[in-house]
Amino acid sequence: MTDAGSTTTFTVNGANPYPIEIGRGLRLDLARHLGQGIAKVLIVHPPTLAAAAAELRESLAGDMQVLLAEVPDAEAGKRVEVAAFCWQIMGQADFTRSDAVIGFGGGAVTDLAGFVAATWLRGVRLVQVPTTLLGMVDAAIGGKTGINTNEGKNLVGSFYAPAAVVIDLDTLTPLGRNDLLAGFGEVVKYGFIAEPEILDIIEADLEAATDPTTGEFRRLVELSVAIKARVVGEDFTEQGLREILNYGHTLGHAIEHAERYQWRHGAAVSIGMMYAAELARLSGRLSDAVVDRHRSILTSLTLPTTYPAGRWETLLATMHRDKKARGSMLRFIVLDDIARPTVLAAPEPSLLFAAYQEIGA
Template identity: 65%
Template sequence: MSDATIISVASGGGYDVHVGRGLVENLAAVLPPNAAKVLVIHAPAMGVVAERLREQLSGRLEVLLAEIPDAEGAKRVEVAAFCWQILGQTDFTRTDAIIGLGGGATTDVAGFVAATWLRGVPWIAVPTTVLGAVDAAVGGKTGINTAEGKNLVGAFWAPRAVVADLDLVATLPKNDILAGFAEIVKAGFIADERILELIEADVDVATDPASDVFRELIERAIRVKADVVSDDFTEQGRREILNYGHTLGHAIEHAERYRWRHGSAVAIGMIFAAELSRLATGLPDAVVDRHRAILTSLTLPTSYPLGRWKTLLATMQRDKKARAGMLRFIVLDDVGRPRVLNGTDESLLFSAYQEVGA
């Protein structure tokens, strides 16, 4: 693909992440050569792009479209069943392919449908949000939510390719772009301090989809994730560091019935993780303050009601990251030095949360 930066992921059989502009017009290049059908699972806002894809690919294969609900409303078993029904009624085989076109929730569902149909069919992730490009679409984690929590049902199923077309990301409302930056900030704190420096230098340029800095930040965040998941595809070790800020973040999403943007919840989760790090590992005050300053510059929230702690704790105890009833958190010894904190005393957790509570 012309104008594409290629970032390779070594796990899950190996695949490339293509980052650039105008890439969706050349999507045929990453489809399986022997596919006869493709199902495009897309978010509502991507209906026009999905139709464009149908016109572009229809000369070569049969293109089916499945519009699913927006955001976390898509990540339900009923939505997956709707997609399975389409696959069954159209005699979809293992040589056919699925395209996930939309934000992180869309690619999560598309990947899960691909992982479960005939025990696995090829799929291509086409993330159209910052969050989708730097996080959800890379790494092969797929899944849906249940009433008990987020992503409790899922599978590891790597895509055939990821195509991050920044022209599609540029159509997002500004608030969605800023919310997606929470995952970029996370990558900065756990692995690549240059990300933090670029945001601090000029937040307006950093968050402008037309700028070279924006593209560099997207690529740097993807490289962080690609490096980590290449070492640990099924989250048996190092991949856990990608959960920085996510244990509390997922609990907040559940408490808010998934009406909050993922990035907003993770932003608060990172403040909590930083405060916990200050108490448990001696993370310097300046690094904790840096979390607040950067997230505030992105207009992301950094506090949550103090009275919600018991509800959040109960949800975290059901989180898939818990082991043998013990909560596990990713904390920092310093910027770029994350580690797992096991079996933390609840009083210490509450003390950290008091610094977050409003």
């Protein structure tokens, strides 16, 4: 990590290292991350950021031709038809391998933009500019790109490293309170799997922790980014360590699918973490106190911790199709204690059901 003035920079190591910058006003200084020889740039953005995307285009205007691709917001944008729309724009503009894509939006937009960049001519330069808390601390970092199918979330995708991730905290200012708090699902995840300071900051002063203008909020972003950068730098293609980032995601993704992607990702992951905590407790790994701490922190952030009891069979079938499964064997990231994640492979069906009964409403 380096801190140049008001900009904090982390480096994701590995075969294709890249910087993650955190600061204010950074989105209007992207040209230096695009490199030399870029003739065309496609900015992928949601409708809510149309004016900001136009401002971004003006900041890049000059020798480059900058095109805009407005795509549906949230998971509705992560469809093959939307990716094809972006490919069409690039094809009609004669994008070559030396051109670039900018993902400007929340986690779904950066997932889509990354997939478009990875697949056009087998890979063009990519710069991610996440504008939601979820995108900043999770989706835009790590090179996971993907789109959804009718059968599940992120089943089609690739690992593709960006040239840079630019986190401009000013883009969070107009974000609605519910969207901001939903992003805390991933922040809390980092606290439980790796960094207890995150949990301490939230418990000490909830108002300051959830205010994007405070030092506490920026500290939470930096701690979260540091964990993600370290983990993906050591395990880019999820062969081992990176699996810990899936804490709460196995059931969480199944809930998103059951809700037809109308739920916020962080809300689904919140229930998924509560389920994983109960699973660990019932398997004799985790104390009642840590399970209760899950419930207390998530509830303080107005994130859900229960789900309708009668939907277990549907969720179980979806989890078996999840990309984290190995054949017919389900795998869950659980905790032995705070900051001590481990894999629970092929748990007994009775244990899975019993844990669900603990969160069933």
